[in-house]
Amino acid sequence: MTPRSQTGEPFTVRRVSDANETETFRVDFSRSRCFLKCYGDAALFNKSLRVLTTLADNGFEYSPKILGFSDSAKNADCNCLLMEDLGQSTLLAWPMFTATHGEMLGREVGAALAQLHSLDFDLGNGFEMNVSPSILKSVALVEEGLPHLKTVLSGNGVAGDDPLYARIHWICSAARPLAATKVVIASERRFVHGDCWAPNCVVSVALDVHRFRGFLDFDESGMGSPALDVFRMFTRGVNAHDYVSVTQLLPPIAFWQAFVAGYSTVRTLPELDDDTVLLLLLFYLLRTLLFYMRLLAQDAGLTAPRRRLEKFLAIVECSGNLLETPSLASTLRERYSIMEDSMI
Secondary structure: OOOEOOOOOEOEEEEEEEOOOEEEEEEEOOOOEEEEEEEOOHHHHHHHHHHHHHHHHOOOOOOOOEEEEOOOOOOOOOEEEEEEOOOOEEHHHHHHOOHHHHHHHHHHHHHHHHHHHHOOOOOOOOOEOOHHHHHHHHHHHHHHHHHHHHHHHHOOOOOOOOHHHHHHHHHHHHHHHHHHHOOOOOOOOEEEOOOOOHHHEEEEEEOOEEEEEEEOOOOOOEEEOOHHHHHHHHHHOOOOOOOOOOHHHOOOHHHHHHHHHHHHOOOOOOOOOHHHHHHHHHHHHHHHHHHHHHHHHHOOOOHHHHHHHHHHHHHHHOOOOOOOOOHHHHHHHHHHHHHHHOOO
């Protein structure tokens, strides 16, 4: 599609992501580009607008600037934000970075996240970050998605008693009581990103120099413990979607050391108690499970997404019964401490 703007300059529009409640489009002009994010939920739109405006008002330079927004009062069915383009790549491109670039990016990401956690404002009630309700919501979404998944699979010859369903039910039944009995101990209440991982960390490239430009997608941000963001970067900072092994949950040691060094130049790295590690790990595992279920439900061929889902479930089940005895959580906690201590 190549429509023309009022000035006569041609531009192209391409969808770049399609989530449950949002759609994002890239708008390319001949010499520039921007992003249009459309929200199906007016409350989420208003939250994102307030968050990005507050960050700009507080001088935070690592979030996209708002170029324009729709008037949701006049266009109830069209809540959109027009935002600047921060860069050409994200930390998912980590394997292509040189060691020097990787270390520099780690320091820059760490320092930028610490600056975010140091901002002196409070969004007030309605912006609380509490992992336990999010886990229960994720469990509900998984259970709601199972009937649809069964319908799709049965149409492709998969029996109703396929063990895949029982394995998914096992995770849900184990997750619910944990979410009800354990809490994230917030030693301090700060503004946190909430979804700080590789695809939301933007990198720009100029003259073969890679620099960190900023964070995307503040839809899940709020007030809570900085440990939420740091743990997310520790487990998913530069890795792809697949959980292939326990070690692939962890970042390369060089990146983590650089990240800790950068973060520590601004503020002290937050502590992670065992319950916090377990709940955060459980939260992200459930989100990944939901991602693979949706992927499988959309693919008529079944082979590739089924294999990815099976591999993911095997990691959860073979990690010392993660959801019954948190051995993987303990391993991550120990490695977090070791890698943090290596910087002291």
